[in-house]
Each structure stands twice: as C-alpha cells, then as structure tokens.
Amino acid sequence: MAKFILRRLGASFLVLLGGSMLLFFLVTISGDPLADLRESNADNKEHLIRQRTEFMGLDTPWFQRYGVWLGGIAKCVTLSCDLGTNMNGTDVGSLLGNAAQSTLRLVVLATVLAIVIGVIVGIATAIRQYSGFDYVVTFLAFLFFSLPVFWAAVLLKEYGAIRFNDWIREPTFTLAQIAGTAIVLAVILQGVLGGSAKRRALTAGATLVFVVAAMSYFSATEWFRRPMLGIAFVLLVGLGAAVGATALFSGIRNRRVLYATLGTVAAGTASHLIVLPLLEKGGWGTIFGLLPVALLVSAAIGWFVGGYSRKPATVLSMSVAVIMGMLTIADVASRHWASLLGLKPRPISTIGSQTPNFAGGFWESFLDKGAQIILPTIVLTLISIASYTRYTRSSMLEVMNQDYIRTARSKGLSERVVIVKHGFRNALIPITTIVAFDFAGLIGGAVITEQVFGWKGMGELFRTGLDHVDPAPVMAFFLVTGTAAILMNLVADLAYAALDPRIRR
Structure with a gap:
C-alpha cells in the first residue's frame, strides 16, 4: 500500500508540474497587464508602470518568472511558502489564506449537506423504484442538475434575501x-x-x-422575529434522532443500543440546562471545549449500557451526542435572533460573506455569518444533490439485483440489514469517486456562485487574476484546487480498499 501511495504521489507531482507550467504560460500571453496604466492620464503614470513592472517581474521572460514562482513553492517543504506578489505588491499568500478560509467555509458545508441528503434520497428512491416518489425525485434531480448556477443564485437573491427581508418586518x-x-x-x-x-x-x-x-x-x-426552540424541542428532536439512528443502523429490537442512545438523549437534555449559561457568554473556545466532554460522556454511556453491542452502541451514542450539541447551539442562537434584527433589520444581505463593521456580540455575529452563508450554500447544495441522488440510486439498483443480496434475504435477514450492511456498503464504491472529485470541483465551481453573492473567496482571487493578466493569484488558485483534486483522488483510492478488500490485492 505504501508503494502504491508513493507511486501515485509521484505521478501526481508530475501532473501538477506540467499543468502549472501550461497555466502560467497561458495567463502571461492572455493580455497586457499594463494596459490600464498605458491609457491612464495620471501625472505619475511612468512611475506606476515601473512599479507594476517590478512587482510582476515583467522585464524578464515568462519562463524565468515561472522558475521564480516554482522556487517559492519549493519553500513549502520547510513551511515557508512564497507565492509571490500580485500586481499591487500585496503578498499573495495572505490573500490566499483569507480567500481559502472563505471558500472552504462555504464548500465544506455545501458538500456535507449534499452528500447526506443526496445519498439518503438516492437510497429511498432505489428501494421504492418506479413509485410516485421515485418519479418526483428523478424529475427534481434532472431539474436541479440542469439549473444554471448564476440563474438559480439570482432567483435566491430575489426571493431568499430581498423579499424575505421585506417580509421579516411583519412575519x-x-x-x-x-x-x-x-x-x-x-x-x-x-x-x-x-x-x-x-x-x-x-x-x-x-x-x-x-x-x-x-x-x-x-x-x-410573530415567532419568526422572536424564535425560541426550548428544551422541549431539543428533547423531541433528540429522541427522534436516537430512535431513527438505532432503527436504521442497529435495529430497533436491539434494546442495548436503543437504551444507550436514549440515555445519551437524557444526559444531553440534562446538560442542556447546565451549559446554557456558559454558552450564553459565547466563544468558540467554550463550544469546542464542551465537545470532547460530550463525546466522552456519550462514549461511556454506550460502552457500559451497550453490553454485547458495545461498538455500535458507542458509535451511535456519540453521534446522538453531536446532534444534541448542535440542537443546544441552535437553541442558544435562536434566543439572539431578535437582537440581531435590532442591529440589522434586513438580516440577509445579497453581497458579501459578513456585514462590515458589525457591532454585535458573539451570537449576533454567529447568526450574521450564518445568514450570509445560507443562500450560496443552497445553490451549491441543490446542484450537487442532483448528482448524488442519481448516482446513489443507480448504484443501489445495480447492487440490489446481485446474487448475494438474494442469498442474504433467503437466509432470513431483515430488510434493514440487507439494505444497510450488504447493499449500501457495496454501492458506496462508485459513489466514493463522486464525493472525492465533487469536493475538489466545488472549490473551482464556486467561482460563479462567489461572484454573484460577492464573496471574497477563491473564485474572486481567480477572476481578479485573469482580468488583470496577473499570474500569481491564478497560480495560487491552481495550487489549491489542483492539490485538492489529487489528494481527493488518492483518498478515493484508499476508500476503495477500505470498502472492498479485493481491491487491496
């Protein structure tokens, strides 16, 4: 396995090297980076031209500039990357850090939602093939897959932001x-x-x-102006998550696992009252500090209550604990929605990832950033859900017609065991490829979405570099997206081996 990984990394390095050289060359010959200054009427035009020429190294051949850039990338081995400067002399490394943080915040959430929803819906449509539900989902999947990203984004800005902001004044x-x-x-x-x-x-x-x-x-x-979820909501949703997770992954008749997950819900409900004052003060340190405590407590409950089913009881208990924690955070955040509306009467902006110079506290800022991320996340999620749903459905249908599935049913195994343990595990192999490449592709595909919603992310960095014939930002974009694609491809290969032992040989 180690030899295989090293061989793939070596081939990937050569691909990145060739691709970076070609891209650098194409950007440098795509236009004149001094065109705007040559047409300028400024008194210091000659000084500005000399300054930009110095920043971009325009007095040297393109291959020499590429060599300088490659030398800066080589310093990443010692964790001191030098990505050069842009046309204004700004360090591209700092620009890339801010852009990557903004884009990853958007892409990771959209990818996770698309995977979870798309796979679940795909399994459901495969189980209920040719039903009304299957036909509706198939139609919607093709519809979402065919949607132009810019058109869907503009519609969401109109109805999800502008008209929602008008409605929230009197909801x-x-x-x-x-x-x-x-x-x-x-x-x-x-x-x-x-x-x-x-x-x-x-x-x-x-x-x-x-x-x-x-x-x-x-x-x-007028609940939408003063929402409050409350402990009753947390308890009910937690119970639903516990029963649903147990029924799906272990079977509702497995009382040990059911008691473990229900015990986690009881502990989470009790801790909800305890940690509420701590969370009210806000701070990511408090949230991430409480997370390992919740995981340890839930793991202990699963271990001691699970009995002969300790492993599934522990895993499901920890999963339910994470859900309970998210519900608690949602409850605390909902209590501050009214104060956000007091600071910002139109909560969802159509431009930017957050409100400039926002004066609210931690939870108000949390809600403000959440409100800004919701519309572009919906766009990216809808487009991705369509492909996940179709691939999961076709993969599940192919697997469910195999001989070993009929054998599993003939042995008297429950339909849940047949679908989850025998069918879904084998259907995951082709889906893994889509998941790996979709994550890398969304970083590049977010260019249009970020432009429509005014996000200063990787898409903005890439577009600005192309518009001004500035290779440094474009190469930074290529470095992140190309590396992500190669690493995700490697992860997909390793996941194949984990899912199917035959591939390891």
Whole structure:
C-alpha cells in the first residue's frame, strides 16, 4: 500500500508540474497587464508602470518568472511558502489564506449537506423504484442538475434575501398562504410515504392539520422575529434522532443500543440546562471545549449500557451526542435572533460573506455569518444533490439485483440489514469517486456562485487574476484546487480498499 501511495504521489507531482507550467504560460500571453496604466492620464503614470513592472517581474521572460514562482513553492517543504506578489505588491499568500478560509467555509458545508441528503434520497428512491416518489425525485434531480448556477443564485437573491427581508418586518401569513402551503405539503408527504389509500389519506389529513396549526401559531405570535426552540424541542428532536439512528443502523429490537442512545438523549437534555449559561457568554473556545466532554460522556454511556453491542452502541451514542450539541447551539442562537434584527433589520444581505463593521456580540455575529452563508450554500447544495441522488440510486439498483443480496434475504435477514450492511456498503464504491472529485470541483465551481453573492473567496482571487493578466493569484488558485483534486483522488483510492478488500490485492 505504501508503494502504491508513493507511486501515485509521484505521478501526481508530475501532473501538477506540467499543468502549472501550461497555466502560467497561458495567463502571461492572455493580455497586457499594463494596459490600464498605458491609457491612464495620471501625472505619475511612468512611475506606476515601473512599479507594476517590478512587482510582476515583467522585464524578464515568462519562463524565468515561472522558475521564480516554482522556487517559492519549493519553500513549502520547510513551511515557508512564497507565492509571490500580485500586481499591487500585496503578498499573495495572505490573500490566499483569507480567500481559502472563505471558500472552504462555504464548500465544506455545501458538500456535507449534499452528500447526506443526496445519498439518503438516492437510497429511498432505489428501494421504492418506479413509485410516485421515485418519479418526483428523478424529475427534481434532472431539474436541479440542469439549473444554471448564476440563474438559480439570482432567483435566491430575489426571493431568499430581498423579499424575505421585506417580509421579516411583519412575519405573518395570510389565510391563502397557510391553506396553499398545507395542501402542497400534504400532497408531497403522502406521496413520499406511500401506502394504501387509507394510509395516504390519514397522512395527508394529519399533515394538513399540523401545518395549518403551526403556521397559524407562528403568524399570531410573530415567532419568526422572536424564535425560541426550548428544551422541549431539543428533547423531541433528540429522541427522534436516537430512535431513527438505532432503527436504521442497529435495529430497533436491539434494546442495548436503543437504551444507550436514549440515555445519551437524557444526559444531553440534562446538560442542556447546565451549559446554557456558559454558552450564553459565547466563544468558540467554550463550544469546542464542551465537545470532547460530550463525546466522552456519550462514549461511556454506550460502552457500559451497550453490553454485547458495545461498538455500535458507542458509535451511535456519540453521534446522538453531536446532534444534541448542535440542537443546544441552535437553541442558544435562536434566543439572539431578535437582537440581531435590532442591529440589522434586513438580516440577509445579497453581497458579501459578513456585514462590515458589525457591532454585535458573539451570537449576533454567529447568526450574521450564518445568514450570509445560507443562500450560496443552497445553490451549491441543490446542484450537487442532483448528482448524488442519481448516482446513489443507480448504484443501489445495480447492487440490489446481485446474487448475494438474494442469498442474504433467503437466509432470513431483515430488510434493514440487507439494505444497510450488504447493499449500501457495496454501492458506496462508485459513489466514493463522486464525493472525492465533487469536493475538489466545488472549490473551482464556486467561482460563479462567489461572484454573484460577492464573496471574497477563491473564485474572486481567480477572476481578479485573469482580468488583470496577473499570474500569481491564478497560480495560487491552481495550487489549491489542483492539490485538492489529487489528494481527493488518492483518498478515493484508499476508500476503495477500505470498502472492498479485493481491491487491496
């Protein structure tokens, strides 16, 4: 395995070297970096031209400048990278750090959401092949996959930012809005859950009543201006997560695992009241300091309660603990939404990743940054969900028709075990490739999204470098995206070996 990894890294290095040389050459011949200064009427035009020529090394051939850049990259071995300066003399390394931080904050969240939602929906459509739910999801998947990113982003800015900011001043629903929303959700949910006509009618009726009651309550109390989740919400969602995770991965009849996850929910609910005053003070140090405590407590619960199922009990208990922690953070953040609206009446901006010179506290800043990231995340997630759903569905359908699946069923194994342990594990192999390349591709694909939403990320760095015929920012972009693509490709190969022992040989 070590020999294989070293061979792949060597080949990848040669690919990066050739690609970087070609890109550097193409950028340098794509235009005149002094064009704007030559047309300038400034008195110090000649001084500005000499200064830019010095910053960019325009008095030397392109291959010599490429050699200087390559020498700076070689210093990364000693953790002292020199990415050069841009046309204004600014260190590209500092620009890359800020840009990468902004883009990764967007890309990582969008990728995780797309993977989780897309894989789950893909499995569900494969299990219910040719059902109404399958047809609807297939249609939506092709629709989202075909959406132009810039068009979807502009629509979200209009309806998710501008009109939402108008509505949040008086967040009430009309009778027509309540009735329309309830009917649409009732039709969708009964189609998703399926079943007999009686079961569909009960599902639609229950959904209709619940949505009407909830929207009426939210409208009457203006809940969207003063939201508060509360401990009851944390407890109910935690119980749902515990029961659902146990039923999916271990089986609801495995009482040891069920008791472990329910015990974690009880501990999380009790700790919710204890840590609330600590979290109110804010600070990432407090949040990340409490995380290992929650993991240790939940691991101990799973270990001692799990009995003969200690391993799954421990893993699921720790997963439920993470969910409980996220619910607690969401509860604390929701208590500060009203104060955010007091500081910023229009909470979702259409430009930028955060509000300049924002004067709020930790949780107000947390909500402000969260509000700014939601729209571009939705755009990237919708585009990626479509591909994950289709690939997961086709992979699961191929696997579920194999002989070993029929053998597993004939042995009397439950459908959950057949799908999760025998089907999904083998269906993950082709999906792993998509996950690896999608993460690297989203960094480059976020160029359009960042431009529409005004994010100062990798896309902005790349576009600015191309517009001004400035190789240094473009090469920094290539260095990050190219390295990410190669590393993700290597991770995919290693994941193959972990999923299928035959590949190791």
